Amino acid sequence: MNYQWNWSIFMQPTxxxxxxxxxxxxxxxxMTLMLSLSAWVIALLLGAVVGVLRTVPNKLLSGLxxxxxxxxxxxxxxxxxxxxYFVMPELVPQSLGxxxxxxxxxxxQFLAAMVCLALFTSARVAEQVRSGINSLPRGQKNAGLxxxxxxxxxxxxxxxxxxxxxxxxxxxxxxxxxxxxxxVCSTIGLLELAAQGRQLVDYTAQPYESFIxxxxxxxxxxxxxxxxxxxxxxxxxxxxYMGGK
Amino acid sequence: MVYEFDWSSIPGAxxxxxxxxxxxxxxxLIAIVVGIVWGTLxxxxxxxxxxxxxxxxxxxxxxxxxxxxxxxLLWFFLIVPRFIADLFGLPPxxxxxxxxxxxxxxLFESAYYSEIIRAGIQSVPKGQMAACQALGxxxxxxxxxxxxxxAFRNMVPLLLTQAIILFQDTSLVYxxxxxxxxxxxxxxxxxxxxxxxxxxFAGLVYFVLCFAASMLVKHLQKKYQPA
Numbered sequence: 001m002n003y004q005w006n007w008s009i010f011m012q013p014t015x016x017x018x019x020x021x022x023x024x025x026x027x028x029x030x031m032t033l034m035l036s037l038s039a040w041v042i043a044l045l046l047g048a049v050v051g052v053l054r055t056v057p058n059k060l061l062s063g064l065x066x067x068x069x070x071x072x073x074x075x076x077x078x079x080x081x082x083x084x085y086f087v088m089p090e091l092v093p094q095s096l097g098x099x100x101x102x103x104x105x106x107x108x109q110f111l112a113a114m115v116c117l118a119l120f121t122s123a124r125v126a127e128q129v130r131s132g133i134n135s136l137p138r139g140q141k142n143a144g145l146x147x148x149x150x151x152x153x154x155x156x157x158x159x160x161x162x163x164x165x166x167x168x169x170x171x172x173x174x175x176x177x178x179x180x181x182x183x184v185c186s187t188i189g190l191l192e193l194a195a196q197g198r199q200l201v202d203y204t205a206q207p208y209e210s211f212i213x214x215x216x217x218x219x220x221x222x223x224x225x226x227x228x229x230x231x232x233x234x235x236x237x238x239x240x241y242m243g244g245k
Numbered sequence: 246m247v248y249e250f251d252w253s254s255i256p257g258a259x260x261x262x263x264x265x266x267x268x269x270x271x272x273x274l275i276a277i278v279v280g281i282v283w284g285t286l287x288x289x290x291x292x293x294x295x296x297x298x299x300x301x302x303x304x305x306x307x308x309x310x311x312x313x314x315x316x317x318l319l320w321f322f323l324i325v326p327r328f329i330a331d332l333f334g335l336p337p338x339x340x341x342x343x344x345x346x347x348x349x350x351x352l353f354e355s356a357y358y359s360e361i362i363r364a365g366i367q368s369v370p371k372g373q374m375a376a377c378q379a380l381g382x383x384x385x386x387x388x389x390x391x392x393x394x395x396a397f398r399n400m401v402p403l404l405l406t407q408a409i410i411l412f413q414d415t416s417l418v419y420x421x422x423x424x425x426x427x428x429x430x431x432x433x434x435x436x437x438x439x440x441x442x443x444x445x446f447a448g449l450v451y452f453v454l455c456f457a458a459s460m461l462v463k464h465l466q467k468k469y470q471p472a
Contacts, residue, residue, distance in 0.1 A: 003331065074455035076413035079427060079448045087441045090248045183313035187420060194315050198323075207324050215312055215320070222311040 009206045028196030029217055036179045042118035047125025054130045072123035077184050085112040085188045113185035121178050128170045132163030165236045172229040179221050254437040265429025273412045279351035284358030309356035314417055321349025322421035346421035354411050365400035402466045409458050
């Protein structure tokens with residue numbers, strides 16, 4: 001095999017001359033992080049609400065929440081992304097659709113990607129929140145009600161604080177997933193890490209270096225997130241429960 | 246103004262879409278078979294007392310689980326075929342890309358299957374292995390005749406759920422230009438200027454299939470749950 005390895009390629013200015021190839025990679029990394037983190041915040045909030053609704057006694061509310069979860073869980077992420085990006089702007093009221101289409105292309109891609117990842121992940125978070133609430137002994141809810149709490153108060157002061165501590169490990173894996181899933185957004189042209197990797201292959205003609213660098217970046221994100229979440233998990237772990245102290 | 250739907254390009258495109266669905270199902274089936282066979286081997290390696298084997302399996306599984314599927318597909322679509330062609334001095338027009346993408350997909354899903362199977366093997370009480378050895382069985386016999394049959398029975402719901410996820414994942418072969426169901430729907434929509442209808446149709450088809458399958462899994466789970 002006569003491949004010429006050339007790792008210094010990353011230090012060379014790009015053909016466009018805006019920065020170095022390493023600069024492109026960091027721009028991609030930044031986009032991946034921004035996209036994943038903003039989508040995660042929305043997913044966590046929305047997932048908590050939907051997860052709670054799935055456990056409430058009101059049949060209508062829990063039915064709607066179930067429908068929400070099933071809808072987002074049974075359509076592939078890529079299809080959802082294309083629907084957000086290509087279909088939604090046509091179906092919303094025209095003034096909104098036009099405003100969207102006239103905005104900056106990168107903003108369009110980012111918004112579609114963020115909403116898509118956020119809703120997709122929120123359905124998964126909701127399932128974890130629901131299983132966390134259901135895993136609590138029924139006596140906790142009844143004790144809360146017996147003490148004169150209203151149902152929303154029981155959720156806020158009794159059930160949710162416990163449930164969130166119990167579901168930290170599965171939430172960590174959903175958090176890791178959102179970074180990996182964000183790579184799907186390269187398909188609508190958003191220049192995140194995976195897309196920059198492809199671009200590096202095209203421009204540098206050093207395919208191995210480009211892909212190794214991008215792959216290492218993903219592994220690094222994974223390791224960093226896992227390490228931080230492990231610290232958090234240790235901190236909030238409930239003594240006496242599975243994996244507790 | 247409300248968007249005016251025009252579904253007329255779908256009936257004529259059904260043969261193309263059906264061919265695409267056949268490709269999706271084919272990839273799903275291959276990946277499930279490879280995933281379960283290779284995943285079982287990986288799980289056994291990971292649990293083995295031979296250090297190099299368990300290290301290799303742990304490295305393999307953790308690496309594939311840390312990388313997005315899109316990246317794995319791009320590796321196997323863009324980089325690996327070039328590497329193989331260079332290595333064996335194949336003529337440059339040999340097109341390995343599709344086969345390569347398919348192998349990449351199966352290798353990726355194996356990592357997820359192996360974790361399910363490992364948990365399944367570990368769910369069988371340790372005493373069973375000890376009993377097998379006391380009866381004079383070899384390790385291979387014990388695994389094949391006693392441990393794995395029980396492990397797989399415990400794992401059936403998880404394996405099926407993973408199969409549904411895998412089927413959804415096949416849509417990502419879009420990045421490797423394999424014409425699966427989603428790729429076909431996109432192509433038709435793009436050709437006829439009816440992307441809105443075709444994408445919604447694709448979403449509906451995936452939803453109906455995956456929802457029905459997940460209901461079936463739930464039903465089976467209830468039926469066969471140990472009392």
